[in-house]
Amino acid sequence: TVTVNMLWSAQFMTFMPQTIEVLSGSCVTIPCSFGIEDKYKSKVDETCKALWKYDVETVVFDSRNPQTRGHLTGNLRNRDCTTTLNNMRPENSKNYFFRLSTAPCRTALTLFYVPPTPTLTPSTLKVEEGTSVSLKCSAPAPCLSHPPALTWTSSLGHIQESLQENLDRTKVQTSVLTFTASRLHHGKEISCTAVYNKQDGSTQSVSTSLTADISYPPKNTTVSVSPSGPVPENSRVTLTCSSTANPAVSSYTWYRADGGRETVMGTGHVSKIKAFRDSGPFFCEAENAIGSGRSNISQIDVHCKYHKWSLVSDMNCHLDLSPFVHRLLSEQQHHCESTTTEGSFHFALQQLQLPGINYSEIFCLQP
Known part of the structure; x- marks a missing residue:
């Protein structure tokens, strides 16, 4: 979590993030605001200047000096001292101080060569088939003129993007992916990539991902008969019931379909039976914690022996x-x-x- 650093003086109170992460070669916008006693408010006008220093003494930005590398984006009359600094380098990772009149305040800038990994919310996806899912990808946007572009590996559904503000007034780029969970998504890797454009025209990207765990009842339930084709009467036949499901199938039941009547003839993934001339049609049913699925009706082709x-x-x-x-x-x-x-x-x-x-x-x- 980011905490807000508040520095007080008798007449002055300033709010800014305690730390900000910045991509090397990019800009950074430092959210900054201040409060001042009523009797001093009239003294804050366009004649005032905003100064940013690091290590207390070195001036890195002067709002009255166009030669400095940045610009004041806030309005001092509105007690907004938000400032953008350009082309940040690793050697610029320092404590920065804002000064208006005689009241200093501080924020620390941390520069990194690789952008921070985007955040996925929720970080895991475990739902039942048919559930409406919303995944949010978030990435810091320290440079408002070059916010990161967020992309998803698969266009599973509707995507909505926005630039949001944290409590400490730093910005974050978000992308929300909404879709309906399907068994076809089970085991699929869903990833979000943040692409940062630097001020020199180069780009850097970083990704985060999760693997979808979608629960669904048995699907594509089928029966296989071995040996296949016509079989002699009284010979042994192996029946196998197969199905795809998540969680895995917990039970298999075999039924004989005699007209409109269904009679249980056995249980188990594999059933071994004798082939009789009056062997009727049959099917299997697979079941898991979510539901069940039935195969089509099958029948063994029995060739009867000739009578005397x-x-x-x-x-x-x-x-x-x-x-x-x-x-x-x-x-x-x-x-x-x-x-x-x-x-x-x-x-x-x-x-x-x-x-x-x-x-x-x-x-x-x-x-």
């Missing part, structure tokens, strides 16, 4: 089939001679090939 066939007549044979194979055979009408009951077919005396079936061939033999 039996001889029916001299010319035909009978084969009991699952509904799945029943459908496949119905698509191969050129192989069928007749159909008697649902799930039972009669085939001509020939070898019957079923496209897409990898397990065996169906054929009938004449006795």
